[in-house]
Amino acid sequence: MTDEPASAVAAAVADAHRREWAFVLAATVRVTRDLxxxxECAQDAFAAALTDWRTNGVPARPGAWLTTAAKRRALNVLRHRGVERRHLPLLVEDDVVPGPGEALDDGPAGAQLPDDRLRLIVTCCHPALDRTAQVALTLRLMCGLSTAEVARAFLVSEPTMAARITRAKKKIAVARIPYRVPSAEELPERVDAVLGVVHLLFTTGHTTPSGDELVRRDLVxxxxxLxxxxxxxxxxxxxxxxxxxLLLLTDARRETRTGPGGRLLLLEEQDRARWDRGAxxxxxxxxREALRARPPTRYAxxxxxxxxxxxxxxxxxxxxxxxxxxxxxxxxxxxxxxxxLNRAVAVGFARGAAEGLAALDGLSAEPQLAGYGYLPAARGSFLRRLGRTAEAREAYAEALLLTENAVEREFLAGRLRELDPDPT
Amino acid sequence: MTQYMILIYEDEASYENASPELLGEVMQAHNDFSAQVEQHGAKIVGGEALQPTGTATSLRAGSDVTDGPFVETKEALGGFYVIDAPDLDTALAVAKLCPARFGGVEVRPVMTFD
Incomplete structure (x- = not known):
């Protein structure tokens, strides 16, 4: 029993938190039936690991150790609370699943009950919760982010995010949203909701709606x-x-999306040699695999x-x-x-800027695109290529009003400067 | 089991102008609904249809009696069911079957006091 250095243990716990948090929490929820x-029990288990692993070494299967510690703690909490609480489980579960009395030695990923995290994520993304609540719960419960971190990711204050998470958890408990893997019949629709949340997290991180950095790395x-x-x-x-x-192929271009000084680089300008070939x-x-399904899915x-x-x-x-x-x-x-809109842009490259512009014109009345900065930006790009400078300027100026992202703003302002008929 | 109330909100004007055939269809739809609930693992424990909001009288704290519903909306509360269901997914599956062709329904868990 050699004492592990504190820094090595802290790194091991941080790594386990990243990899195993959802597994530990999902297994513990089945004991407590209360998120x-x-x-709390899962957090306590990670805290206990910080001291225990210094003395006893980092276990071979950290996830299993943490799950056992969290579940043991959960059983203690339940015992202290007395029987009456157990008659009123907050979360509803399938009857077929072993209850609080089950064995304590379930392993992490790939072990006996690989479905626990699926139960947790479909609960977080239940259609009875609104999208912002789904996203917040997913980051908090699946990724183990603190409320402060979730608030920062979505640029709202911590009390606002705390209230949002509390309300969502209360609805799960009071309205009895079940903690269950949906039936085969319901599964595609429920998985679609989960994928929608994961995709939204990616796009939020990939081009943040506002702020100075183009990519918020952690969300990506x-x-x-996930x-x-x-x-x-x-x-x-x-x-x-x-x-x-889709996420891997889009993220493979990450390093090349901005140039010196954080300037936005278009696909056209990116150094393809630096794209992540592994991804x-x-x-x-x-x-290839996804496209074999007929009809193909949207993401494929x-x-x-x-x-x-x-x-x-x-x-x-x-x-x-x-x-x-x-x-x-x-x-x-x-x-x-x-x-x-994206199709219209592709048409512009396949058949020329005039045809692209015509395809865009059909979209200007779309209410869903009102306030969507990429529409005037695309118009500006086609008008510029057609030499219609004054109209291009107008379009870029409109796009500039519609984005808060500093890197995108700088790009659009640059286009405007280039098109200035009377540079000072 | 938890109790849920399914509140039915519909456009009253559609019923004022409805033919006897249409009203018969709606009645039949409610009968069919009642017959299906148990197949989904839930049970109807109560429910009523309400007279139109033109017959309502409201009393707001600190003010006079007024003629009309508490809140004026295009789609008004026109009836409700109370069901027993094991969880929200079951309650929503039942609510999906609930007839409300001129509006929709809201599902609310009923509060319990121990």
């Missing part, structure tokens, strides 16, 4: 970890494969579009007809103004 108590990494976890839990699901592929290879394999098609870019050696070689064809399928299966 708050389970969170957490969303990819997608990987879902892939392990639902290996046959083509929508899950498609989403993971692209993994993403492309997943796309979006990932296929990202894959075309990822596998093309240079901007000039881009097969825009292929990309337009993929957008055509996507528009047919999932019509949305945002997809139509």
């Amino acid at each position: 708050d108590v389970a969170e 990494e957490r969303s990819i970890e 997608a990987r976890m879902l892939r392990r839990l639902l290996p046959e699901d083509p929508a899950v494969a498609g989403l993971l592929a 692209i290879a993994e993403g492309v394999d997943l796309v 098609l979006q990932a296929a579009i990202a894959a075309v870019h990822a596998e093309t050696p240079s901007w000039d070689d881009t097969d825009w007809r292929e990309i337009v064809a993929l957008y055509d399928v996507l528009t047919r299966l999932w019509p949305s103004p945002v997809v139509a």
Whole structure:
């Protein structure tokens, strides 16, 4: 029994927190049937690890150690609370699942009960909760972020986020949202809600709505970890494969999206040699698999579009007809103004700026795109290429009013300066 | 089991102008609904249809009696069911079947006092 150095133990606990938090919490919820108590017990287990692992060494399976510690603590809490509390479990569960009396030695990922995290994430993303509550609960319960961290990620104050999380947890308990893996019949719809949350986390992190940095790294990494976890839990699901592929292929370009001084670089300007080839290879394999499902899922098609870019050696070689064809399928299966906008941009590259502009003009009346800065930005780009400078300026000026992201603002302001007829 | 109230909100004007055939259809839909609830693992323990809001009288704390509903809305509370269900998913599955062709329904857990 050699004493482990404190720094090594702290690093091991931090690593376990990152990898195993959701597993430990999800298993503990089945004992406590109360999210708050389970969170406390899981937190206590991680705190206990900091001292225990110094004396006894870091266990071979940290997740199993932490789960056992958290569940043991949960049983103690339940005993202290007396029987009456157990008659009123806050969360409803399947009858077939072992209750509080079950064995304490369930292992982490891949062990006897791999579904626990799936139960937890479908509960966090239950359709009876609004999207902001789903996102907040997912970050808090699945990723183990503190309320302060969740608040920071969504640029709201900590009391606001705390109130949002408390309300959501109360609704789960009082309205009795079940802690259960949905039936095969309901599963696709429920998984779709989960994927929507993971995708929103990624896009929020990928281009933050405001602030100085283009990418909020932590949200991107957490969303990819969640997608990987879902892939392990639902290996046959083509929508899950498609989403993971989309995130990997988009994130592969991360390092090249801004240039010196944090300037925004368009796909056209990015140094493709610096794209993450490992992520692209993994993403492309997943796309191939996801596209075998008929009809293809929305995420598989979006990932296929990202894959075309990822596998093309240079901007000039881009097969825009292929990309337009993929957008055509996507528009047919999932019509949305945002997809139509992206398709119009691809049309502009496949068939020329005039045709792209015509495709965009059909979208200007879309209420969903009012206030969406990418529409005037795309118009500005086509007008600029057509030499219609005054109109291009107007479009870029409109786009500038619609984004709070500092990097995007600088890009648009730069375009305006270039087009200035009378530079001072 | 938890009790949930399914509150039915509908556009009253649609019923004022409804033909006897349509009213018969709505009645039949409610009968069919009642017959299906148990197949979903829930049970109806109560429910009523209400007279239109034109017959309502409201009393607000500290003010006079007024003629009309407490809140004026296009879709007004027109009736309710109280069901026993094991969880919200079951209650929502039942609520999805509840007839409300001129509006929709709201599901609320009933408070319990120990």
